Amino acid sequence: MPELPEVEVVRAGLEPAVAGAVIDGVEVFDERSLRRHDRRSGDFAALLDGQRTLAAVRRGKFLWIPLHSRRALVIHLGMSGQVLLRSPGTETGLGSLDRLLRIRLHLEHPEHGELWVNFVDQRIFGGMAVDRMLPVEGAAPAGFAGSAAGDWELSVPSQVAHIARDPIDPAFSDRLFFAALRKRKSGIKRALLDQRLVSGIGNIYADEALFAARIHYDQPAASLSSAKAKHLLAAVREILYRALAEGGTSFDALYVNVNGESGYFSHSLTAYGQQGKPCIRCGTIMVRERFMNRGSHFCPRCQRLRVSASS
DSSP states (O other): OOOHHHHHHHHHHHHHHHTTEEEEEEEESOGGGGTTSOGGGOOHHHHHTTOEEOOOEEETTEEEEEBTTSEEEEEEOTTTEEEEEEOTTOOOSSSOHHHHEEEEEEEEETTTEEEEEEEEESSOOOEEEEEEEEEOSSSSOSSBOTTOOOGGGGEEETTTTTSOOOTTSTTOOHHHHHHHHTTOOSBHHHHHTOTTTSOSOOHHHHHHHHHHHTOOTTSBGGGOOHHHHHHHHHHHHHHHHHHHHTTOOOSSTTSOOTTSOOOOGGGGOSSTTOTTSBOTTTOOBOEEEEETTEEEEEOTTTTOOOSOTTO
């Protein structure tokens, strides 16, 4: 699944197109992409048709478009979902249009005119849903929305309400994060991937941050010293900001921005996918170990397990 940098790149690309636009048509080509939509709330297309879109908002890996009806269009990218902006009548440039295009929104924007928002998904793990909004506690916006602002900022889709804030959210609490780590006996990477604790971090950026902080992925979270936990959080933020600056990480055509362009942070990776190569710090051969049906990439010398995982 795309992680925070990739979703933020998509959000930023959508923002100028959806802020103040009106949906004047919805085409659903594959009902499987509506599996997260609660049909009891109404027909997907009917709930969207005629609605004014207010912004593009993100919390961690999760993306939504607030609507004038005080609902939201939630967009799940899944493993291969893409949100592409197109001029009417153009092709996606991704091969078979009939096979990959799942949903299309027709937008009418006061400045940009008519636009298509194409949801393309090869593996169909992602999708769209119209969801109700829930109020958030406090005065901080529910998610990041770029330059857009409005009363919708203080509400979050019900499907996203359980997701924690991400480390580059101004409202993220370092103190609460560190307190939660002190209670976790599980390995630190498992904690970083728990979206209820901290959102936006997936396998790639967890490996990169742990490498930067010289921490073994299975180091019990509660065993980290205060200084080490602060070093790790700083590394997470640095990695996320660097990836954002480089447009995210693309290994193939499954992740692209709204214009169909790939990110290039893959050229800057120092841990993820580097197994069999020498560590850039000490020269030890990087390794990959199975972890949660995926893999963890690390340097066995720089990232030694300091405390037994069973303790």
